[in-house]
Amino acid sequence: MNRIKIDLDRQRGPINPRIYGNFIEHLGGCIYGGIFDEGNPRSDADGFRLDVLEAVKRLAPTVLRYPGGNFASGYHWLDGVGPRDSRPRRIERAWHTVESNRFGTDEFIKYTRLVGAEPCICVNLGTGTLDEAANWVEYCNGGPGTYYADMRAANGHPEPYNVKIWDLGNEMDGDWQIGHKTAEEYARVALECAKMMKWTDSSIQLVACGDSFPLPHWNRIVLEHLDGWADYISVHLYVNRGDRDAAGYLVHCYNTIESRISRVEAQIAAAAMRKPVAISFDEWGIGLPRGRQYTLADGLVAAIYLNAFLRHPKTVTMANYAQLVNVIPNITASRDDIFLQATFFPIELYRHHSRGVSLDVWVGCPNLESEGRTAPVLDVTAAYDQQSRSVTVNVVNMHPTDDVEATIECQTGGFAGVANIFVMNASSVEDSNSFENKEKVQVKALQEAMNGDKVPYRFPAHSLTVMKMFLY
Incomplete structure (x- = not known):
């Protein structure tokens, strides 16, 4: 038997609720036509799709990461604040489209409040500057009497947003990324950015870019440079089925996820940091061939991910499924309807029932x-x-x-x-x-x-x- x-x-450790996070990016129909659809009869006065909103509330993400993703490396946050009709339309070079900027920081924060999620913001370390990142922290968290905090108040939000989680760029190791950097280049810029951001608000927590695919030295160099400044190192992992049968697919995913976690745990331990970091699975998900919906097998893979996180509660303390709506999604929305993908249900179940101690x-x-x-x-x-x-x-x-x-x-x-x-x-x-x-x-x-x-x-x-x- x-x-x-x-x-x-036999306790592994407390389960951090932040492992039940999610991710939205200015990509495809995730934001525009997904969570935000101005003029749609299914949307409220702010443009938020109400049927999508109700589904997101069921999922109850504890963290919501924004604005990217690759999009973040070319995004300038000042374009997305102030009166919507006055915001500039920009060429968007990460995903080769045009960005209207009608959804920006203030809309994002309002959405996180509606769904009860903690906001996580990824700053631009591709084309952005140190000042731009620090000023974004000031806009979100500053009290009255400074330029960007007063700008937030003038835009109708006098109380600080108190955003605690900030990503130091996105996938900067990848040559597909705007502003791609070597490990040394990234670590140097990220350190100076971290200093500026924490000197603006010392209470924030910072996520350093880990390698997107296993690289020999990236994580070691980043961990050494950001010791004492970073609170997390990121992992991005998307598993793919390829031509495997269902059983082979699940075995592949079980081993791939566990080996990735163990590898990064070993790198953190080897770095001998004064202040050891935790792992944030900033983006975890499942590759989806164009035109195909997620199958039950994919839903089981989502549960295998979550089981892996629960087996490593002392190190994996934040995780965001990628993405929430329409793009490798939990929820698929057309203009007049929605349905829930197979990946939705495990996240909903674990979020509401797996709490306490692993x-x-x-x-x-x-x-x-x-x-x-x-x-x-x-x-x-x-x-x-x-x-x-x-x-x-x-x-x-x-x-x-x-x-x-x-x-x-x-x-x-x-x-x-x-x-x-x-x-x-x-x-x-x-x-x-x-x-x-x-x-x-x-x-x-x-x-x-x-x-x-x-x-x-x-x-x-x-x-x-x-x-x-x-x-x-």
Whole structure:
């Protein structure tokens, strides 16, 4: 019999709510035609799409990162403040379009307040200047009596926004980036920028650019230069299916995500910093071939990411899914309708149920093998919420055809009462949602009595099961 052993004394560390963040960029239909659609009957007086807003509130992102992405490296924030009709239209060189600037800093902050998210702003270290970055901090966080703080007040926002999370540029290691830099060039500019920004507001937290793809020395050089200034180093990771079958795809993703985290953890440890940084998965997601919707298999990959974050709670303390709407999205919106992608549901479930302390779960089950790598057929994490005396067990059954039965064993006490169970599944692992059929991939809520220290459960093939179980 397969076994899942839960021991409240085996704690990995507290779960930081910031791992349930998301990301919006001036790209495609993410902002314009996504969260913001002026003149649409489905939008409010501010231009915010109300049906999208309600879906975002369900997702309840704890952090919302803006304005990019590659867009950030050519963006000048002053273009996006003040009266909308007076803002300049600019050539946008990252994504080869025209930027209207009708959505900017003030609209972004208002949106984060509506959805209850903490704002994260990425400054321009491509074409931007040190002054521009520091002045943006002043505009957002300064009190009355200085130029940019008074500008914010004149624009209708007298109270400081108190934005605490700031990214020091985006993917500056990549030659696709406007203002691409070597590690030494980036580290030098980022250090001076960090000084200017923290001397404007010492309470902010800064995210340094990690390498976008594994490079030999980038992270080491950045960590050494920014020791004492950076609070995080970023990871950007997008997994792709290629021509793999569903099982091979899940095994590939399980190993890719875990190895990336372990690599950056080792680099942080080797840097021997005076002030060790945490990892921010600034952008995590799944490649989406043009014209294809996310399948159930992709939804399971989202759960595998989240399980990996829960297994590394001391180091991975912030993460933002990329992106929120229309672009490799959780939510797809047309002018008059929306539907939820398969990636939406795991993030929603973990956000609302996996909180408190991450537990070190022991799992005894067979492995799946693909391309010389293995992964447990049951990918399992657990979170203990002391306040409600509950344990949430998250189980991804990676097997594409077979149910897997396992006994959940509580090593410290036992279970009592009725468990709340949520199962994300579909008829086929290749099913996906669409405007025509919005519920091929869906979550079913169940309740089941679970009593004693050993509880058997059958996990359906190709599924995510989230079980909130109460302790006596």
